[in-house]
Amino acid sequence: MSETLPPEPRTRWSEVSGGLAAATAYQQRFDDLAARGVDIHGEATFVEALLPPSPPPVRVLDAGCGTGRVATQLTAIGYHAIGVDSDADMIAVAQQRDPYTRWVRQDLSRLELRGQAFELAVLAGNVVPLVAPGTLVAVMKRIAAHLQPGALVVSGFGLDAAHLPDGVPATTLAEYDAACTIAGLSVLRHYSTWDKAPYHDGDGYVVAVHRLND
Numbered sequence: 001m002s003e004t005l006p007p008e009p010r011t012r013w014s015e016v017s018g019g020l021a022a023a024t025a026y027q028q029r030f031d032d033l034a035a036r037g038v039d040i041h042g043e044a045t046f047v048e049a050l051l052p053p054s055p056p057p058v059r060v061l062d063a064g065c066g067t068g069r070v071a072t073q074l075t076a077i078g079y080h081a082i083g084v085d086s087d088a089d090m091i092a093v094a095q096q097r098d099p100y101t102r103w104v105r106q107d108l109s110r111l112e113l114r115g116q117a118f119e120l121a122v123l124a125g126n127v128v129p130l131v132a133p134g135t136l137v138a139v140m141k142r143i144a145a146h147l148q149p150g151a152l153v154v155s156g157f158g159l160d161a162a163h164l165p166d167g168v169p170a171t172t173l174a175e176y177d178a179a180c181t182i183a184g185l186s187v188l189r190h191y192s193t194w195d196k197a198p199y200h201d202g203d204g205y206v207v208a209v210h211r212l213n214d
Contacts, residue, residue, distance in 0.1 A: 042194035043124040044073035061118040064127030068094030109135040111142035123155040129170040140183035153210045160204040185210040
């Protein structure tokens, strides 16, 4: 007799996503920027500065990877990156563009990657405020469960309506830091950009770096 699994939680992202065409258009915007000479890899550059050189391959989890922009760049510069996202259309675009990186469709609140222990997890592109309401603690716990002791978690997300795709603020920095604390993560530093500009109260965006307690 087969077991019926409960439905996946409906995220805020699922309310604004628009299928495969929208996922393709989402990636095309970055491709167009890159074609004009714009650096679209600030997140990967930020991560690279935190990690030792590769090889040996350092394992990085791109949690909420979308169409794979960050994970693909990390793979290209020598890291062992795995991208996870709950959006099947985003994953489909990532797989089509990059057959070398491993892509997994899972909701982060139920993350289960057997045998995986990462040195760093990155959550870019407003993953934090767009998870299903009420699941942030579960998300951070599941991510922490897949990290090596002392590993880092880097999250960048909007704090005001102007920086969010649905225009609705959801997660404060204090709420995110509290969820990380519950998951066994200690805050190291907050920035306001991926270029490491200092964070100040009232900034509309934050890049938060936490470390998993030993």
